[in-house]
Amino acid sequence: MAWSLPVALFFMTIAGLLILFTLLAIRFPETPRLGVLRIETTRGDRLFISLLGSGFICLIWLFFFGGPLWWALAICLGYAAAVFRWV
Template sequence: MIEGGWMAWTFPVALFFWVIASLLVLFTILAIRFPETPRLGILRIETTRGDRLFISLLGSAFICLGWLFFAGPPIWWGLALALVYAAAVFRWV
């Protein structure tokens, strides 16, 4: 573990930020290369790919926090549940 002031930079923490940054870059490239029109989903609001990414990331954070609160670590099953949630958001929202 690398001690760096206010935060302990471990491999999982670095991987988390790398994945989020990569998703943002990927979705920016997709938006430029394949522009889309907003669609109306189950929430009855118009969403784009970026909106659905934000909704899935926010919901996944709450799922993982809930998993830690109710089941404790390890969080692998909570992550699996968050991935299923994200797939559902991209399919139906």
């Protein structure tokens, strides 16, 4: 892996999300929620599902379209919003 600015930003974003979700869990404790998948999920579970799904969306985008991932990023953000809303 080439350590470049985009790679550093990616890992800093993931670290920031983990810190943010830890602080949210401390400040606003939550109970697991039952969504459309019929499994109990917490904020952290939904974050993991959205990150994993976004990785697959980007891989599929690269396979079919290649090139820049800006449209894939838009799809990933929509997917993450849907996961946090309904899962």
